[in-house]
Amino acid sequence: MKSLVIIPAFNEEKSIEKTVADLQENAPEFDYIIINDCSTDNTLSLCREKGMPVLNLHVNLGIGGAVQTGYLYAQKMGYDITVQFDGDGQHDAKYLSAMQAYLQDTGADMVIGSRFIEKEGFQSSGIRRLGIRYFTALIACLTKKTITDPTSGMRMVNRKVIQLFASDYPKDYPEPECIAALLKKNYTIKEYPVVMRERAEGTSSISPLKSVYYMIKVTLAILMEQIRE
C-alpha cells in the first residue's frame, strides 16, 4: 500500500520545514510531495536545499490546479491512497495513519479530517463557522448526507478518487464543490475527528472582501454539480 501526502504550498517558507518535520516524525510511512504554486518567496529554494521532494509550477494555478498536480503525480507513480495536507501548519500529521486505517476499514472513497465532530482545538472564527454550517446545510439539503466540515483541506482519498481528481478537479475554492461532485456520483465520504491548529504563518487565501464572492460562487458550483450527468 503506497500512500502519498500532497502539500500545496504558496509562500510557505516559514512553515513548510516544520510541516515536513511533523510528517517525517508522526507519519513516516507516508511519502510526501510539495507542490510549489509559483511562490514569490524562498519556498522553492528551501525545498531544493533541504532535499524535500517538490513539483514546481511555473505559473500560479491557485489551490485547485496545485492540488490536482499532486493527484496527477500520484496517478503516474501508482499511489493507492493520497491525502491533502496544508503547508501552513494547521494540520497535524499524527492523525494520518488512523485516517488511513479508517478509510480502509470503512471502505470509504474519501475521509475528511473534521474539526467539528469532537469540537476540539481551533474552531475557526464565528463568521467563518457560520459559512461552513451553511455549506453543510446546503449539501445535506441536496444530497441527504451530512458533512460537518466541508471546507476542511485535510482529506484522504482512495485510488478511484485519485483517478477522478487527476482528470477533473475544480480550479478555485475546490473543497465544498468536489464533495458535492463525489456525493452526486454516489461515492462514500466519511469524516474522522481531528484537532487543527490555528495557522502558524500567513493569512487565509479568502479575505473578508472575497468571502461574499466565495459564498455565491461555491453555492452556484454545488448547484451546478446536481444537474451534471
Add this chain to the structure above:
Amino acid sequence: MTVKLQIVAGIILILGLLWIVNMIRKRKLELKYALAWMVVIILMLLVDIFPPILSLISFLFGIATPVNTLFILGFIFALALLFILTVTVSRLSDRVRQLSQAVALNEKNIEELQLKELKNKKEADGNTL
C-alpha cells in the same frame, strides 16, 4: 415598454440564461467566467419584470426617455464585459509566455543531461576497449 416587448425580452433573456447554464453543465464554460454574464442577464430580467426601475434610473440621471437609459446601461455592460475579457487575455498571454520560457529552459536542461550521459557512455566504452 409594452407588455409584448416585456414578454419577448423576458423569453430571450431566459433562453440566454439557460444556454449559459447548459454550457457550464457540459463543462464548455467555466463558472468563474460565466458569472459576469449571468449577473448581467439577471439584472436585465429584473428591469424587464419591473420597468419602474428603468424610469427611476432615468429620473435620477436626468435622462428624458427610459429606453435611452436601457441603451446606455446595455452599452456600459457590454464595455465592462469587454474590458474584463481584455484583462483576462492579458493575464493568459503572460502565462503562456512564462510557460513557454519554462519549457525552453527545461528542454535545454534535458539536452545537456542527455549529452553528458552520452559522453559518459562513450568514455566507459573507450575504457573497456
